[in-house]
Amino acid sequence: MKLYEHIGKKLFFRYDIPIPYGKLAENAAEAAEAAADLGEVVIKAQVLSGKRGKAGAIAFAADPGEARREADRILQMNLGDAGVSKLLVEEKLNIEQEFYLAITVDGTTRRPIVLVSLDGGMDVEEVPEERMIRWTVDPYIGFQDYMVREICRRLGVGGELRKEFASLIPKLYRLFREVDAELIEINPLAVTQKGFIAADAKVTIDDDALYRHPQLPVIREKTVLELKAEELDLAYVELDGDIAIMANGAGITMATLDMVQHYGGAPANFLDFGGGADIEKTAQALELLLGTNPRVLLINIFGGITRCDVVAEAFARVKETRGIDLPVSFRLVGTNEAEGRAILQKVGIKSFTTMDEAVRHAVEMDRPS
Amino acid sequence: MAIYINQDTRVLVQGITGRQGSFHTGQMLAYGTKVIGGVSPGKGGQVVEGIPVFDTAFEAMEKEPADASILFIPAPYAKDAALEALDAGIRILVLITEHIPLHDAVEIMACAESRGATVVGPNTFGLVSSGLCKIGIMPNRYFIPGPVGVVSRSGTLCYEIVGHLTENRIGTTTVVGLGGDRVVGLHFIDVLKQFAKDDDTKAVMLVGEIGGSAEEEAAAFVSSSMRKPVVAYLAGRSAPPGKRMGHAGAIIERGRGTFDSKVKALQKAGVAVAEMPAEIPEMIGDLLSESS
Known part of the structure; x- marks a missing residue:
C-alpha cells in the first residue's frame, strides 16, 4: 500500500525526521490561508502517481493570491485515473543541494538495503550506478553508526553532512522496520542551512503486514x-x-x-x-x-x-x-x-x-x- | 541421485492437524515420503495419518529427528514456526504459506543463513525428487523419475510444463518451486548449481516470470559454469509495468525485471527460450538426444 506524501511525512515527523512546515488544503481558500501563514510556498497534489512534477501537479506560489490560483488549477487536474482532492502546502525551502536516500528490501540478497546518492531530485533510474551507494543490512545487526562512517567515506563527505546522515539514517531504518515498509524513499533529500529536510516522502507498506498496523489509514489506488x-x-x-x-x-x-x-x-x-x-x-x-x-x-x-x-x-x-x-x-x-x-x-x-x-x-x- | 532431498530424507510436518496439513501428509505418504512426525502446539499425543504429533519442534527432533520440515502455518504465525524449526536443527525448511510479511521473510532467511539451512519458498508448492521423496503440495501423478531437473517460480504453470514432459515420457530428477514472493530462500542460481553437480540430471528446465533479477543471475551462471543444456519458459510477456501479476515478485518496477531483458540475457547465455509450453518436450527431447 502506497501512502500519500502527507501521511508519509506524518510518519517522518513521528520519528523525528525533519520535514518542511506545511498544511493540508482541500480547496483554494485553504491553500491561500496556508500561504498567508507560511510565506512563499510549494503546492503539491496529494496523489500516488509518481510523476507529479512533470505533470504540473507541483507549483510554487509567492503569495496567497498565486497560491489560490495554482491550487485551483491543480485541484481540477486528472492524474492517471484519479482526481486531486488534497494539496500539501509547504514552506518553500532554500535548497543548497539535493540528495537521494531510500531503504527497501533487496530480493537478491534477501535483506534490507540502504541506497544513498548525492545526486537527488531526478528520477532514481537516471542516477548513474557508480554514484549510488548500496549498503546491505543484516537484519540481526540492524543499522549501526559505523555504517554511516563507511557510507560517507564512499560518498566522499564528512563534517556536517556526515553528522546529518548519522542522525537521519538510523531513524529512517527504525521507521522502515517498525511500519513493515517495502520502500521508504526521500527524493529529494534537501540540504539546507538548517540541515537535512525531507522534501518528499514516498512510503510503501507491505500489504501482507497491514494487519499489524491498524493505526495506518487505508489507501486505495485500485479500480x-x-x-x-x-x-x-x-x-x-x-x-x-x-x-x-x-x-x-x-x-x-x-x-x-x-x-x-x-x-x-x-x-x-x-x-x-x-x-x-x-x-x-x-x-x-x-x-x-x-x-x-x-x-x-x-x-x-x-x-x-x-x-x-x-x-x-x-x-x-x-x-x-x-x-x-x-x-x-x-x-x-x-x-x-x-x-x-x-x-x-x-x-x-x-x-x-x-x-x-x-x-x-x-x-x-x-x-x- | 537427486538434489536436496532423497529416499532417506526424514520429514516433519508443522501444522499437521490442520485441514491442509493432514491432507498433504496423506498425499506425501502416498508418494513415498518418509514423514516421521508432526507438530501442532497443544495437540501432542494425537496421531494424524498414522504419524505421531508433538507439541514443539524440539520435542519432535528429540524423539524423531528430521532433516526437513514443511510448514502449513497461517501467515501471522509462520515466522515463529519457521524460526522454531531452524533453531531445533532442521536443515531444509519448506514454506508453503502465502502472504508471509516481507520483514518476517527477511528474518527467516537471515536466520537460515546463519544456521547453514536451506529455505524453499515462501509461497511455493515445495520440491520433489521424483519417485523418491515429495515435500510439497503438487499432484503426485506428474512427477515420474527421469533426466530433467526443473526449477520454477510458479506452481500451476510448473505442473502444466511437467505435465507436458510426462505426457511425452520425459521424467524429472528433482522439481523445485522457488515461490512467488519477493524474498525467497532459493533463487534459480542456487538450484542450477545443484543440478550442475547432479549426475542424473542431463538437462534443466527453468520456468521464470517477470520481476526481480533472478533470471538474469541464472543466465550469468549458465554462461560461465553450466555445461548441461538449459531450456527456459518465461511468463508475463503481456504484463503491463507497475502491476503485480498475482505474485508479489511478479512486477516490473522502475523498468527492471522486464520480459525482454530476461529473454535477452538467457538467450545470450545459450539457453533455449520456449515461446509456448507445448514446445518444451520437443526442445528438451532434442537437447537430450544431442547431449547423449
Missing part, C-alpha cells in the same frame, strides 16, 4: 473492480482487451494472457482465483468477470488442489442463475477432470484438454469471420 476482487481474495488486474481470462495460479494465468496475445487476441484482465477455491468463491470470481462485459470468456484450469468438478459446478450454477450468453472457451484438466467435464456437458459446454486449443478457440471467437 472498483480490483477492490471487489480484493474483498474476494482474488488476484485481479484490469487490462484493455476484451477476452476475459480466469485461471488458477499466477504463473499459468500470466502464461494464458501471453498465449492470447501470441494468437492475436487482447486480454481484458488477469484473474488468478488461486488454489483450492470452493464453489462459492469460484462462482463469485466468474460473476465478477461477467460484470465487466467481455466479448469472450476463457477459463484455463489445470487442477491440482483446485478440483475440476468444483469449477465446473460453479460455472453451471452461474450459467443457470444469471445466464452466460457470451462465447466461452473452457480448458479443464487435472483433479476430478471426468466429473467436471460431465457437468459442463450438461450445460452445453464442450471443454478442451490443452491450453493451446482453448486459447486459439477463444481468440477465434473474438474475431468472427
Whole structure:
C-alpha cells in the first residue's frame, strides 16, 4: 500500500525526521490561508502517481493570491485515473543541494538495503550506478553508526553532512522496520542551512503486514473492480482487451494472457482465483468477470488442489442463475477432470484438454469471420 | 541421485492437524515420503495419518529427528514456526504459506543463513525428487523419475510444463518451486548449481516470470559454469509495468525485471527460450538426444 506524501511525512515527523512546515488544503481558500501563514510556498497534489512534477501537479506560489490560483488549477487536474482532492502546502525551502536516500528490501540478497546518492531530485533510474551507494543490512545487526562512517567515506563527505546522515539514517531504518515498509524513499533529500529536510516522502507498506498496523489509514489506488476482487481474495488486474481470462495460479494465468496475445487476441484482465477455491468463491470470481462485459470468456484450469468438478459446478450454477450468453472457451484438466467435464456437458459446454486449443478457440471467437 | 532431498530424507510436518496439513501428509505418504512426525502446539499425543504429533519442534527432533520440515502455518504465525524449526536443527525448511510479511521473510532467511539451512519458498508448492521423496503440495501423478531437473517460480504453470514432459515420457530428477514472493530462500542460481553437480540430471528446465533479477543471475551462471543444456519458459510477456501479476515478485518496477531483458540475457547465455509450453518436450527431447 502506497501512502500519500502527507501521511508519509506524518510518519517522518513521528520519528523525528525533519520535514518542511506545511498544511493540508482541500480547496483554494485553504491553500491561500496556508500561504498567508507560511510565506512563499510549494503546492503539491496529494496523489500516488509518481510523476507529479512533470505533470504540473507541483507549483510554487509567492503569495496567497498565486497560491489560490495554482491550487485551483491543480485541484481540477486528472492524474492517471484519479482526481486531486488534497494539496500539501509547504514552506518553500532554500535548497543548497539535493540528495537521494531510500531503504527497501533487496530480493537478491534477501535483506534490507540502504541506497544513498548525492545526486537527488531526478528520477532514481537516471542516477548513474557508480554514484549510488548500496549498503546491505543484516537484519540481526540492524543499522549501526559505523555504517554511516563507511557510507560517507564512499560518498566522499564528512563534517556536517556526515553528522546529518548519522542522525537521519538510523531513524529512517527504525521507521522502515517498525511500519513493515517495502520502500521508504526521500527524493529529494534537501540540504539546507538548517540541515537535512525531507522534501518528499514516498512510503510503501507491505500489504501482507497491514494487519499489524491498524493505526495506518487505508489507501486505495485500485479500480472498483480490483477492490471487489480484493474483498474476494482474488488476484485481479484490469487490462484493455476484451477476452476475459480466469485461471488458477499466477504463473499459468500470466502464461494464458501471453498465449492470447501470441494468437492475436487482447486480454481484458488477469484473474488468478488461486488454489483450492470452493464453489462459492469460484462462482463469485466468474460473476465478477461477467460484470465487466467481455466479448469472450476463457477459463484455463489445470487442477491440482483446485478440483475440476468444483469449477465446473460453479460455472453451471452461474450459467443457470444469471445466464452466460457470451462465447466461452473452457480448458479443464487435472483433479476430478471426468466429473467436471460431465457437468459442463450438461450445460452445453464442450471443454478442451490443452491450453493451446482453448486459447486459439477463444481468440477465434473474438474475431468472427 | 537427486538434489536436496532423497529416499532417506526424514520429514516433519508443522501444522499437521490442520485441514491442509493432514491432507498433504496423506498425499506425501502416498508418494513415498518418509514423514516421521508432526507438530501442532497443544495437540501432542494425537496421531494424524498414522504419524505421531508433538507439541514443539524440539520435542519432535528429540524423539524423531528430521532433516526437513514443511510448514502449513497461517501467515501471522509462520515466522515463529519457521524460526522454531531452524533453531531445533532442521536443515531444509519448506514454506508453503502465502502472504508471509516481507520483514518476517527477511528474518527467516537471515536466520537460515546463519544456521547453514536451506529455505524453499515462501509461497511455493515445495520440491520433489521424483519417485523418491515429495515435500510439497503438487499432484503426485506428474512427477515420474527421469533426466530433467526443473526449477520454477510458479506452481500451476510448473505442473502444466511437467505435465507436458510426462505426457511425452520425459521424467524429472528433482522439481523445485522457488515461490512467488519477493524474498525467497532459493533463487534459480542456487538450484542450477545443484543440478550442475547432479549426475542424473542431463538437462534443466527453468520456468521464470517477470520481476526481480533472478533470471538474469541464472543466465550469468549458465554462461560461465553450466555445461548441461538449459531450456527456459518465461511468463508475463503481456504484463503491463507497475502491476503485480498475482505474485508479489511478479512486477516490473522502475523498468527492471522486464520480459525482454530476461529473454535477452538467457538467450545470450545459450539457453533455449520456449515461446509456448507445448514446445518444451520437443526442445528438451532434442537437447537430450544431442547431449547423449
